[in-house]
Amino acid sequence: MEALIDALLNGLVQGLIYVAIAVGLTIVFGTLRLVNFAHGAFYAVGAYTGLVVAEHYGFVTGLIAAPIAVALFAIVLDRVVLRYFYDKTPTAQILVTFGIALVVEETLRLIFGGTTQQYPTPAFLQGAVQLGPIAYPAYRLLFAVGVLILIGLVWLFLIRTDYGLIVRAGTRDRIMVQLLGGNIRQASTIVFALGAAVAGLVGAAASPIYSIDPGTGFEFLVPSFVVVVVGGLGSFWGAVLGGLLIGELYSITTLVYAPAANVIIYVCMALVLLFRPQGLLGESEVIRQS
């Protein structure tokens, strides 16, 4: 029983990381129709930024610096490279964003080396919380609560702000937004930076839980794409549901039969594609663009 509760909580933590990455992916796809394989790089850059800043100025400063640095990186990336690929084919988008991800990975390897690194849990967040029969690390619980709050804030941004309104409209009909005078590019850049910042912040915050190396971005990116497909392309709550589902599925399978854990999430994706191709919360026709 203790092992099951532990697995469920671990699945929640891992699933929330997927959610944080997948939310950015799905909004960017919904608004810009951009298949962004570089999104995992934002997680890795955030993790390394947090690591470096935390070593000199403390953990909390690292948590502040990581999303800011990653958001700026994302804006530069968007303005200099990605915007020229918004209207290109998915193949071209995948190739260029995959290329960017590789450049980021190799750059991180050049700077930090290929070894695995992990930031120690800050002293003030160490310890465990008794949850019924098990003692669970306090930092992991705090991390889960923090990510849930973060996702809530992103949702509030989408439903309460003018930019959020433009973005939500843009996920359905980008052309009509422009015909109404809406600056979809500007709104999309903000959303792109926001999604990157969320991934960067979660990358920094998760570094005491999961060790990082230059390939960390890809490790989380691929399951996050599975999450987006399972939840439904372009669906915010689909990403949340898909992330939690995949996280739990992975964790429980690890408990039951660890070698199958990496396979089960793809089996889940295949089943969803077979019986509900639009994803659990996706719509059959996501968008009309012409």
Add this chain to the structure above:
Amino acid sequence: MTAAALAPATRLRVEAINTYYGDSHILRDVSLEIGAGETVALLGRNGVGKTTTLKSIVGWLRPRTGSVTLDGRELVGCDMMTIARAGVALVPEERRIFTNLTVAENLKLAQVTARAPGWTLDHVYEKFPRLRERLGNKGDEISGGEKQMLSIARALLQDVKVLLLDEPTEGLAPLIVREVESVIREIKAAGITTLLVEQNLYSALAVADRCYIIDQGEIKFEGTPEQVRSDEELRRRYLHV
């Protein structure tokens, strides 16, 4: 007083535009003019270039040659957002309501994206009372007529210099068609410059000050509604199915 002095100042001028879909030459030297406050109808059968003309004006399609000016300002080469903010509003044929947003959010979006405000929400609700009752409904939960009202209301919430209406009565029940026609008459009475693309010939002729007829991507006729009404050969050649 001369005729030129009586004519309204040209608000929108389309001059010899040529627009293509890939290699297909759709619009061939299309020219038309709309004076400030005028309601002009662009008539023609299905697939002759009416919607393409509107798309070329709003920047949805870019003419390869020719010019589109609004109060003398060149629009060809500008993107859709810039043209919309210059004051050209399109009410598209398919309505293109944001079905994931409520009616209230659809209206708010038009206010948020407007360069300058046009009608107030109170004015919109006065003219389209059914929208007020549907504020909380999603865009896919309202009828075709309500979608058309919402689409027009969305445009009028902005400071519109030229309103482009693409087949506003298409697919609507006769009763709703009469409501939409009434709204178009009110728009005309409000002095809003309008280019009306309409298959419903008699509906268009009833409100238009002038007409153009387009066929196979070329303007074939320019004149008054009375001329169209009285020229059976013209109607038979270019308008009857």
